[in-house]
Each structure stands twice: as structure tokens, then as C-alpha cells.
Amino acid sequence: MPNFLLAAAGLITIAVALGLARILRGPDDIDRMMATQLLGTGAIGTMLLVANATGVPGIDDLALGIALLAALATVAFLNVVELEPDEMGHESRD
Amino acid sequence: MSLAIDAFTIICVAAGVFFYVAGTIGLIRFPDSLSRLHALTKADNLGLGLVALGLLPRASNFPDAFKIIMIWVLVLLSGASAAQMIGRALRRGRR
Amino acid sequence: MTPLIVATLVAASLVGIGVYGFILHPHPLRKLLAFNLIGGGVFLVFGIVARRGSAAGLPFDPVPQAMVITGIVVAFAASAIAIAIIVRLYKLEGGVDLDPALPRKSDGESTES
Amino acid sequence: MNVQPFLDISLAALVIGVALFTIIAKDEFSAVVAYVAYGIFLAIVWVRLYAPDVALTEAAVGGGVTGVLLVMAGKRLDVSATMVVAKKPSVAFSAFVAACSILLAGSLAAVILSLPDAAPSLAPQAAAAAQGPGAGLGNPITAVLMSYRSFDTMLEKVVLILAVVGVWSVGADEAWGAAPAPFGPATPSDALLFLAKTLPPIGGLIGVHIFWTGADEPGGAFQGGALLAAMWMVAMMARLADPPPINSRWLRLALISGPAVFLAIGVAGAMLAGHFFAYPSALAKPLILFIETFMLLSIAVALPMLVAGPAARKGVR
Numbered sequence: 138m139p140n141f142l143l144a145a146a147g148l149i150t151i152a153v154a155l156g157l158a159r160i161l162r163g164p165d166d167i168d169r170m171m172a173t174q175l176l177g178t179g180a181i182g183t184m185l186l187v188a189n190a191t192g193v194p195g196i197d198d199l200a201l202g203i204a205l206l207a208a209l210a211t212v213a214f215l216n217v218v219e220l221e222p223d224e225m226g227h228e229s230r231d
Numbered sequence: 232m233s234l235a236i237d238a239f240t241i242i243c244v245a246a247g248v249f250f251y252v253a254g255t256i257g258l259i260r261f262p263d264s265l266s267r268l269h270a271l272t273k274a275d276n277l278g279l280g281l282v283a284l285g286l287l288p289r290a291s292n293f294p295d296a297f298k299i300i301m302i303w304v305l306v307l308l309s310g311a312s313a314a315q316m317i318g319r320a321l322r323r324g325r326r
Numbered sequence: 327m328t329p330l331i332v333a334t335l336v337a338a339s340l341v342g343i344g345v346y347g348f349i350l351h352p353h354p355l356r357k358l359l360a361f362n363l364i365g366g367g368v369f370l371v372f373g374i375v376a377r378r379g380s381a382a383g384l385p386f387d388p389v390p391q392a393m394v395i396t397g398i399v400v401a402f403a404a405s406a407i408a409i410a411i412i413v414r415l416y417k418l419e420g421g422v423d424l425d426p427a428l429p430r431k432s433d434g435e436s437t438e439s
Numbered sequence: 440m441n442v443q444p445f446l447d448i449s450l451a452a453l454v455i456g457v458a459l460f461t462i463i464a465k466d467e468f469s470a471v472v473a474y475v476a477y478g479i480f481l482a483i484v485w486v487r488l489y490a491p492d493v494a495l496t497e498a499a500v501g502g503g504v505t506g507v508l509l510v511m512a513g514k515r516l517d518v519s520a521t522m523v524v525a526k527k528p529s530v531a532f533s534a535f536v537a538a539c540s541i542l543l544a545g546s547l548a549a550v551i552l553s554l555p556d557a558a559p560s561l562a563p564q565a566a567a568a569a570q571g572p573g574a575g576l577g578n579p580i581t582a583v584l585m586s587y588r589s590f591d592t593m594l595e596k597v598v599l600i601l602a603v604v605g606v607w608s609v610g611a612d613e614a615w616g617a618a619p620a621p622f623g624p625a626t627p628s629d630a631l632l633f634l635a636k637t638l639p640p641i642g643g644l645i646g647v648h649i650f651w652t653g654a655d656e657p658g659g660a661f662q663g664g665a666l667l668a669a670m671w672m673v674a675m676m677a678r679l680a681d682p683p684p685i686n687s688r689w690l691r692l693a694l695i696s697g698p699a700v701f702l703a704i705g706v707a708g709a710m711l712a713g714h715f716f717a718y719p720s721a722l723a724k725p726l727i728l729f730i731e732t733f734m735l736l737s738i739a740v741a742l743p744m745l746v747a748g749p750a751a752r753k754g755v756r
Contacts, residue, residue: 138237140442145244145282147446149251150483153274154453156255159267160460160472166514167317168264169472171271173479174313175258178275178306179251180479182282185299186244187486189286195491195657197298198649202495202662203482204302205642206503206669208309210475212631213507215316216623216676217514219323301641308637315630328444329487332451334551336484339455342544347462349536350528355467355516359474359509363458366481366501373488374551386489388579392588395496395580395661396595399738402500402508403602406745409512410606413748416516 139190146186153179167218170211177207236288243285250278264321268314275310279303333374340367354415358408365401369394447487454480471513478502491657492580495649499665500742507672508746511622581659585727589716593705596698596734599741603694607685610749616686619747622675635677642670650735654724660731664738671743682747690740697737701730 159172181203188196250273257270283303290296340363347360372390379387457477464470478501485494528536584592607615623631650663674680683690704726705716718726 138240141241142244143446144442145248147442147449148248149278149282150446150453151449152248152252152255154480156258157457157460157473157476158259160464160469160476163469165264166468166472167320168267169469170510171258171264171267171317173472173475174310175254175271175274176476176479178279178310180483181302181306182247182251182279183483184486185279185282185286185302187483189289193486193489193491195495196486197295197302198652198656198658199482199486199491199495199498200302201298201305201645202649202666203479203498203502204305204309205638205645205666206499206506207306208313208634209503209669209673210506210510211313212309212316212634212673212676213622214510214514215313215320216627216631217511218320219624219628301645305638305641309634312630312634316628319628319630329447331552332447333484333488334548336451336454337551338544338548340458341547342540343455343458343462345543346536346540349540350533351462352527353467355509355513356462356470359461359470362474362505363461363477366458366477369493370484370488371547371551373485373490373493375554376490377488378554388583389588391490391493392580392583393591394490394493395584395659396592398493398496398500399661399665400595400598402505402742403599403745405505406508407602407605407609409508410609410748413512413516414609 142186142190146183146190149179149182149186166214170214174208174211177203181207240285240289243281247278247281247283247285250274250281254278265318268317268321272310272314275306275314279306330374330377333370333377337367337370337374340364340370354408354412358405358412362401362405365397369397372397450480450483450487454484467516468513471509474509475502475506478506492578492659492662495657495662496665499662499669503669504665504672504742504746507669511746578653578655578657578659580657581653581727581731584659585731586718586723589701589705592734593698593701593716596701596737599737600694600698603741603744606745607749610751614750616684617750618684619682619744619749620751621678621681622672622747623678625678627677631677632679635673635679639670639674642666642673646670646735646739650731653731654728660734661738664735665742667735667739668742671739672746675743675747682744685744685750690744693736693740694744695737697730697734700733704730 153176156172156175160169163169181200184196184200184203187193188200254270254274257273258267261267261270280303283299286299287296290299344360344362344364344367348357348364351357351360372394376387376390376394377385379390454477457473457480461470461473461477464473478497482494482498482502485491485497627635646663646666648663649658649666650660651658653659653663671680675682704718708717708719709715711719
């Protein structure tokens with residue numbers, strides 16, 4: 138059973154890593170952020186499976202932490218994207 | 232009994248892996264950002280959900296099982312909000 | 327033992343890749359990323375040493391691991407300062423180029439120091 | 440059949456691939472995104488090295504908070520983009536640097552692989568510290584941080600404060616004392632508001648949970664503090680809270696509380712327990728948890744202030 142879970146974890150990691158091709162191809166930055174979002178979710182799945190298969194203590198807390206931060210970078214990105222051009226402002230040199 | 236649990240785990244985890252793979256393929260192959268967003272949310276919700284469901288009967292005590300459910304709920308919460316924000320940004324042409 | 331050999335190769339490659347990017351990239355943000363890659367490689371060396379030094383019934387040596395934890399936080403603090411400086415440079419100069427030979431917005435009239 | 444070696448090698452290939460992409464990516468933002476992905480992979484590598492504490496720190500600080508910092512800076516620098524670009528270094532020079540880097544990486548690998556088999560280890564001393572003066576802590580890493588190398592940990596908090604001062608001092612003179620620029624647009628989207636109202640209460644609980652279990656299991660003040668910091672940043676992104684003015688008294692008190700309490704108890708230890716940073720053995724565990732509580736506060740306040748950057752003039756972002 139542990140081997141099956143580890144193999145599943147590996148498959149998930151490799152699958153979501155293939156999604157990183159989106160970082161390469163874009164075309165927009167928002168597509169690139171989506172690839173990391175998928176990667177984060179995949180990492181959580183991987184951690185859950187690894188925690189169950191190997192029993193190293195604390196991995197479930199690790200998965201919990203990553204789950205909490207899963208969307209943080211994406212949300213930060215969208216927040217900057219949504220800024221009005223004048224809000225983006227560059228300090229005028231006066 | 233334990234055989235039934237193992238079978239349940241294998242089926243659920245395998246289905247979860249399937250949705251992760253499907254999400255990835257969608258993210259790579261779909262032609263525009265909105266449909267790629269659609270593929271992404273499948274992996275978020277169903278992929279992780281099925282993996283969590285499959286691991287649930289293997290949790291040794293209640294707190295562990297609760298943690299697994301919490302992880303899925305958190306990902307649902309932040310994933311759904313992020314997807315909503317991505318959709319809005321795309322509609323407004325901000326990318 | 328195999329995972330340690332693989333980890334060794336990863337750590338060494340990260341340092342190599344980081345040094346390459348740090349020297350060659352003109353953009354300071356990229357230099358910062360490359361510098362953090364070097365840092366990641368060095369932290370991994372600590373991790374490998376920690377895993378090899380398992381003793382006293384522990385599966386790892388906690389001393390190097392504890393140092394890596396403080397190190398990661400310090401590395402973040404350093405990155406934050408670097409980002410603050412880069413953003414400030416951009417606001418003042420209209421560019422973030424480090425090459426003093428290039429023309430810049432503020433040439434000849436430095437009102438702000 | 441054992442699948443682990445195969446998984447390890449693919450993971451290694453992924454980390455190296457993402458790191459390479461960070462360097463060779465064409466535009467700055469792709470590099471930043473690749474770096475965030477690299478942080479996530481690195482956390483998995485740390486799990487494989489049997490270091491769940493480090494993995495948690497890497498995921499929370501290296502992946503999460505650094506990700507926010509870089510994405511926000513990267514996108515802002517990128518939109519305004521692309522100012523004067525320096526000339527590309529010549530091919531010959533690039534090849535020379537590449538050769539040197541490969542040489543460096545090769546020799547580093549050779550050195551690590553040729554380390555003596557019976558590696559020197561401080562684990563016994565650290566374990567003794569966990570039994571003795573760091574009494575009652577089940578997590579050897581927390582014992583090392585708070586007892587065996589407590590002076591280092593205290594100074595590390597001081598470094599964090601110095602970094603905050605460093606970031607603040609980069610700002611314009613006229614803005615000194617004002618608040619840093621807000622994290623997001625004046626009218627956040629409803630989805631973000633919803634997220635910022637539901638996530639931080641749960642996240643706060645999880646942060647405190649990870650801090651509390653840190654005494655006996657993986658976790659601790661660093662990891663818990665980073666999670667709390669992340670939750671505060673979510674609230675700031677939704678404009679439920681704005682960064683406080685940098686001259687506000689509570690902010691400065693919160694920043695120094697960690698090292699101040701640590702130092703005070705360290706000095707008290709010199710009088711009560713014989714030497715600097717010694718804990719009276721009966722009180723060791725409660726004292727350590729007391730110090731860690733203030734460290735948690737310091738970290739949770741310092742990290743978002745580092746991301747927020749220097750003070751900005753009113754109406755200027």
C-alpha cells in the first residue's frame with residue numbers, strides 16, 4: 138500500500154510539473170500564475186499521500202500550512218493587476 | 232474489512248490522480264485563459280478532494296481525519312476565491 | 327544513502343546555476359533570484375550534513391536544521407531589503423539598470439539623494 | 440518493487456529544471472513565477488531529507504511570503520517595464536562563466552560526497568540540551584533553537600528588526616513616519632473580501648496550532664509566525680486593514696517584543712541559573728514557551744512590514 142500511495146504522489150507531482158509548461162508558453166502572466174496554483178494544489182496532494190505512506194511526523198501540518206498559503210501568491214498578483222493605472226503610480230520626482 | 236478499505240483508498244486516490252492529470256492536460260491544451268481556468272479548478276476541487284477522501288479511512292484518529300478535511304476545505308475556499316478573481320480580471324482584460 | 331547522493335547533486339547544481347545567473351544577468355531582480363538559488367543550495371548542504379549526522383537516537387542532527395530555519399528567515403529579510411532598494415532605484419531613476427554607462431533620467435539634476 | 444529512487448530522481452530533475460528556468464526565462468515575471476514553483480518543490484525535497492520543520496519554514500517563508508514579495512514587486516517593475524536594458528554579455532564571456540559555474544558545482548558535489556562516513560554530529564549535545572536545560576521539549580529543533588543555541592536565535596530576531604529598519608530607511612525622507620503603500624486597490628473584489636473575512640480566522644488558529652505543537656512536534660514560532668503574517672497580509676490585500684504608520688508605538692513595541700523578552704530572560708538566567716541564557720530547570724519549558732510567544736508576535740509583525748516596503752507619501756502608492 139505505501140508503494141501505491143508513493144507512486145500516486147509521484148504521478149501527481151510529475152503531472153502538475155508538466156503544467157509548468159504554461160510558465161514557458163504564457164501567453165499572459167495570469168496563465169503563469171494558474172500553473173503555480175495547480176502546482177500548489179498538487180504539492181498538497183503529494184504531501185497528504187507521502188504523510189500517509191511514510192509516517193514522517195509533521196507532514197500533515199506541513200500540508201495544512203501549504204493549503205493555507207495555496208492562493209496567496211495568486212491573490213497578491215491579481216491585486217496588483219487590478220490596480221488602476223493611476224494607482225500604480227510612480228512617485229513623481231519633485 | 233481492511234481489504235474493502237484498501238480498495239476504497241485505491242479507487243479514490245486513482246480517481247484523484249486522474250483529475251490532476253486531466254487538469255494538467257487542460258491547462259496545457261486548452262486554447263484560452265477562461266477554459267484553462269475551468270481545467271484548473273477541476274484539479275483543485277476534485278483531484279485533491281478524491282485524494283483526501285481516499286486517505287480519510289486510513290487516518291488513525293479523529294484529529295488526523297479532521298486535519299485532512301480541513302486541508303480540503305481550505306483549498307476549496309482559497310481556490311474558489313482565486314478562481315473568481317482570475318475570472319474577473321480576465322473579463323476586465325487585466326492580465 | 328541514495329537520496330543523499332541525489333540531494334548532493336541538487337545542492338551543487340543549484341549553487342552552480344545560481345552563480346551563473348548572478349554573474350550574467352543585468353537585471354537586479356534576476357540577480358536577487360539567482361542569489362536566492364545559491365542560498366537554497368547552501369541550505370540543502372546543511373540538510374545533507376544534518377541527515378548524515380544522525381546520532382543519539384535522532385534521525386537527523388537538529389543543529390544544522392535549526393540553523394537552516396533561522397537562515398531561511400534571514401534570507402527572506404535580505405531579499406526584502408533588496409526589493410525595497412530595487413523599487414526605490416526604479417522610482418528615482420526610471421530604470422533599474424546597474425550599468426553606470428547608460429543614460430538615465432536623473433542625469434545632471436539630482437534633486438533627491 | 441521500490442518506487443522511491445525513481446521519485447527522488449524525478450524530483451531532483453524538477454528542482455534543477457525549475458531553477459534553470461528561473462535563470463534562462465526571457466522576461467522577469469516568468470522568472471519570478473518559476474521561483475515560486477521552485478520554493479514549493481524545495482519544500483518536498485526537505486521532506487525527503489527528513490526535515491519537516493525546515494520544509495514547513497521553506498513552504499511558509501520561502502514559498503508563501505517571499506512569493507508575495509516577489510510577485511508584487513515583479514509585476515510592478517514589469518508593468519512599468521522595461522526600461523533600459525543593458526547589452527547582453529558576449530558569448531565567450533557567457534561560456535567562460537558557465538564553465539566556471541560547472542566547475543564550482545562539480546567540486547562542491549565532490550567535496551560533499553567525500554565527507555567522512557561517520558559524520559561529526561552535535562546531535563548528542565543537542566539531545567542532552569533537550570533533556571537538560573531545554574527540559575521537556577519533545578522537538579529537538581526547538582530545543583536547539585531555544586536552549587542550545589539560544590543566543591543565535593535571539594540575534595536572528597535582531598537581524599529581522601534591522602532588516603525592517605533597513606527597508607524603512609530606503610524610503611523618501613518626506614514620507615518618514617507615514618504608512619507604507621496599501622497592498623491593493625481601493626475597491627477590492629467581492630471574492631477577495633470573502634476570502635479575507637473567512638481565511639484569517641482559520642489561518643490564525645492554524646498558526647497558533649503550529650506554534651504550540653512546535654514544542655513537541657515539527658512546527659514552532661518561525662513557522663507559526665509566518666502563517667500569521669500571511670493571514671495579516673491577506674487582510675491587508677482586501678483593505679480590511681492597511682499597513683500601520685511606521686512611527687506607531689504599538690507596531691514598534693510588537694517588533695522589539697521578541698528579542699527584548701528573550702534578552703531579559705537571558706540576563707535573568709545569568710543571575711538565577713548561573714550563566715547567560717540559562718533557564719532554571721524547573722521553569723525551563725514554561726519560560727521557553729513564554730519567550731516563543733513574543734517571538735511569534737515579532738515575526739508575525741516583521742514579515743508583513745518587510746513586504747509592505749518603506750513609508751509612502753499620502754496618495755502615492
